[in-house]
Amino acid sequence: MTTTLGTASAGPGEIDTGRLEVGETRDGSPIGLPVAVINGAKSGKTLYMQAASDGDELNGVGVIQRVVPRLDPAELSGTILIVGIVNYHAFQVAEHRNPIDDTKMNRAYPGNESGTSSERIAAATFDVATGADLVLDLHQGSTSRMIDEVRVRCGGRHRLHGECLELAKAFGCGYVLDQKGPDGQLARAGPDEGVPTVDPELGGSVGWDEESIRKGVDGVFNVLRYYDFLDGETAVTTQTRARGFEQYGAPAGGLTTLESDLGSRVSAGDVLFEVTTPFGEPKAEVTADSSGILWRTRRLPQVATGEYVCSVATDIDEY
Structure with a gap:
């Protein structure tokens, strides 16, 4: 047909x-x-x-x-x-x-x-x-x-x-x-x-x-x-499979440096990213609230206060 x-x-x-x-x-x-x-x-x-x-x-x-x-x-x-x-x-x-x-x-x-x-x-x-x-x-x-x-x-x-x-x-x-x-x-x-x-x-x-x-x-x-x-x-x-996510924003403005690669497993308390000045001076450090997988991140490093940086998948299983 x-x-x-x-x-x-x-x-x-x-x-x-x-x-x-x-x-x-x-x-x-x-x-x-x-x-x-x-x-x-x-x-x-x-x-x-x-x-x-x-x-x-x-x-x-x-x-x-x-x-x-x-x-x-x-x-x-x-x-x-x-x-x-x-x-x-x-x-x-x-x-x-x-x-x-x-x-x-x-x-x-x-x-x-x-x-x-x-x-x-x-x-x-x-x-x-x-x-x-x-x-x-x-x-x-x-x-x-x-x-x-x-x-x-x-x-x-x-x-x-x-x-x-x-x-x-x-x-x-x-x-x-x-x-x-x-x-x-x-x-x-x-x-x-x-x-x-x-x-x-x-x-x-x-x-x-x-x-x-x-x-x-x-x-x-x-x-x-x-x-x-x-x-x-x-x-x-x-x-x-992921069914839940936690999103993380920048507590300060500056340049972000991620501490894990996409798809990496992270544990509660692990450092997710650091925010520095353009001269590399530390301003803030953000840690994971829960264990999970680094699922998504922003593309460019520069952030303003409160701007999205990354997501961690938390409700994970295998099927």
């Missing part, structure tokens, strides 16, 4: 790319999000993937750029639907939020087809996502430095919580954040419609991180094998 997404249309064993129209620019030109349809030669599930719903989170775009050329529809069971760049306006100007309506796209789901620019884009992509069996919404940590993780955002009491955890484990990048997310996230809205949805956060800091992109590519192929889109075994490994 032929599958269509926007102007992309592919029969069994075919691949096609095109555009999904979601509105018009200020000069009246149509806006088309780049889309791809990979239609397997054999029947199976449907996977939906998207990237850059936050316009400066580029690692997901890098994942798709590398995944699609490696996919042979003749060897695929089922269908893969992709929107390669969701936040069209923000991507064009390398910004996080949609500059047309100053909206963070991943707070706009399930969207509104008659609403603002972001709501219309969210509605169009949500319509595709809810027609799938599984959803990967590829992100990265924006301006912060962070470990590669997969976020399960539906909440522990959700009826699809177990299925979302399974999808996160199959992706297999080593770390899972299992915490109910804010309203408007695709990873919150998708499960409400019965579709297991996770949010791989592939590294942090604005840019193009080859190591995080590689982990994302590996994760996508892990999912494709685990759910039988492709032949082959996926070595599902134990993941480190």
Whole structure:
């Protein structure tokens, strides 16, 4: 059966790319999000993937750029639907939020087809996502430095919580954040419609991180094998799961020096960071309140009083 997404249309064993129209620019030109349809030669599930719903989170775009050329529809069971760049306006100007309506796209789901620019884009992509069996919404940590993780955002009491955890484990990048997310996230809205949805956060800091992109590519192929889109075994490994976090700010202004690497275990009382003057004179030292894992840090060292410096994951287990 032929599958269509926007102007992309592919029969069994075919691949096609095109555009999904979601509105018009200020000069009246149509806006088309780049889309791809990979239609397997054999029947199976449907996977939906998207990237850059936050316009400066580029690692997901890098994942798709590398995944699609490696996919042979003749060897695929089922269908893969992709929107390669969701936040069209923000991507064009390398910004996080949609500059047309100053909206963070991943707070706009399930969207509104008659609403603002972001709501219309969210509605169009949500319509595709809810027609799938599984959803990967590829992100990265924006301006912060962070470990590669997969976020399960539906909440522990959700009826699809177990299925979302399974999808996160199959992706297999080593770390899972299992915490109910804010309203408007695709990873919150998708499960409400019965579709297991996770949010791989592939590294942090604005840019193009080859190591995080590689982990994302590996994760996508892990999912494709685990759910039988492709032949082959996926070595599902134990993941480190975090369900609670403590955030630490600077007690004084100056330059911060972190005492641990991302992903390091810390114990209560361990020094997390020091604040000094530009001349290296000590001003403050901050220690961990609880044991955990250094999960996220600011990108640049300079801080004002009270400014965010790092996060430690505290409610940790292995699953």
